[in-house]
Amino acid sequence: MKYRSVFDIIGPAMIGPSSSHTAGAARIGRMARRLFGRIPHEVDIEFCGSFANTYQGHGTDVAITGGLMNFDTHDPRIKDALKIAEDIGLKIRISTVDPPGEHPNTAWITLQDRAGTMRVKGISVGGGKIAMLEADGFAMNLSGDAWTALVFHKDHFGMIASVASVLADQRINIAKMGMSRKAKGQDALLIIETDEAIADSLGSRIAGIADVGQVRILPPL
Incomplete structure (x- = not known):
């Protein structure tokens, strides 16, 4: 730490x-x-x-x-x-x-x-x-110290790139990224911490990506 x-x-x-x-x-x-x-x-x-x-x-x-x-x-x-x-x-x-x-x-x-x-x-x-x-x-x-996007999705090729491109379009810099999955090809969670604020509208855009189930945007604590 x-x-x-x-x-x-x-x-x-x-x-x-x-x-x-x-x-x-x-x-x-x-x-x-x-x-x-x-x-x-x-x-x-x-x-x-x-x-x-x-x-x-x-x-x-x-x-x-x-x-x-x-x-x-x-x-x-x-x-x-x-x-x-x-x-x-x-x-x-x-x-x-x-x-x-x-x-x-x-x-x-x-x-x-x-x-x-x-x-x-x-x-x-x-x-x-x-x-x-x-x-x-x-x-x-x-940690709760940064703006964070939690993206619940099905694990498959290209998902991380698709989500990252939405953030890049708005010039939002990714500070840290991690992904956890239950098993290959099954439920997964992508966690992205950013240097800039993430608007709810961006969360909606990410939620529109195929095989994304839920998106939660968390401001810093």
Whole structure:
């Protein structure tokens, strides 16, 4: 993990005692909500390692719940996030697990509503920085620090070139690209981080490419 300034080490403006356990957790929750694409009705949160041991004392539980409701790291509502979730009918269930080999600040989050379910994995890496490592079985390494296009599609020749050409037409520079697939020729996820903002209209153009199922445009956290 590279830090660009002293503020990346100190951490962001935040509510709570720990950039890793509070600010990082809030950002994991916000990114999980963005990956899901809508307000969930029920959420199961599984904390691992250090998160599991200290989540109540460090406010990791309220921070990640606040993030799921799209509260920023400095939002004063975070301290009351569990009560606010209860008031709006968002069911939050928290448990701890101890699988071998996990990063010490790991959260597995399962988001549900009537339309479907998504399971995501996020880690807090220090200074408020995060990485989302999995969503719906697709491997990823998503920081939330840049404009990002998530393109769900069928895996076949030419897909990456077709998507990249849409961005190039608008002089949008690709900073990082990764692709994950369930199996050759089956469901795949293309993740593109860019230096410039991606308009929703570009997302619609990408969605019009043959065999693209869904496109989600995520602004920086």
